[in-house]
Amino acid sequence: GAVVSQHPSWVICKSGTSVKIECRSLDFQATTMFWYRQFPKQSLMLMATSNEGSKATYEQGVEKDKFLINHASLTLSTLTVTSAHPEDSSFYICSASESLSYNEQFFGPGTRLTVL
């Protein structure tokens, strides 16, 4: 149980284009989803927190107009990287939490974005 999927697992795009990454909780309802970014050989950095049906809360330094997050249902959140640039190339990881009172998170396998 508690499986989180991400799609696509990797994507290559041209500079200036937009890329959408999906995060789905397959067997539970995720009240909260988190988006992280991981640079090579570094730790995960939280980008934003999203609750179903409300606006995402972005961490300091994360551009909300560049990284659009939508949490339209209890099983799906999307991250759209708009007007991508090479410096946006990274490993993007989502996680989902199913309970307001218990804070265990379940992680997706990640999406590797390469912007040419």
Added chain:
Amino acid sequence: GDSVTQMEGPVTLSEEAFLTINCTYTATGYPSLFWYVQYPGEGLQLLLKATKADDKGSNKGFEATYRKETTSFHLEKGSVQVSDSAVYFCALSERTGRRALTFGSGTRLQVQP
């Protein structure tokens, strides 16, 4: 703000050696503590957790004890295997608020046969 500090790697051990990966934390509240493992090419998996002082989390032969007095959560395993080679992340989560995880920098473990 909250932070997690863990020992730098890589840690290279021979099979069946004893493993310790140190982790200390600072937190404004009373956090829950976690160890996550990331195998090559895979996503993070929860290895073990502890939610209150003196709790011991354990899984797959790994153990870690929540030490509030020393703000530590060191990971240990008595006898490592080649299959344990991975990156290990210590993390904390506050019990209230947004409950996002704060991660340490990760420690790469390489176990040689």
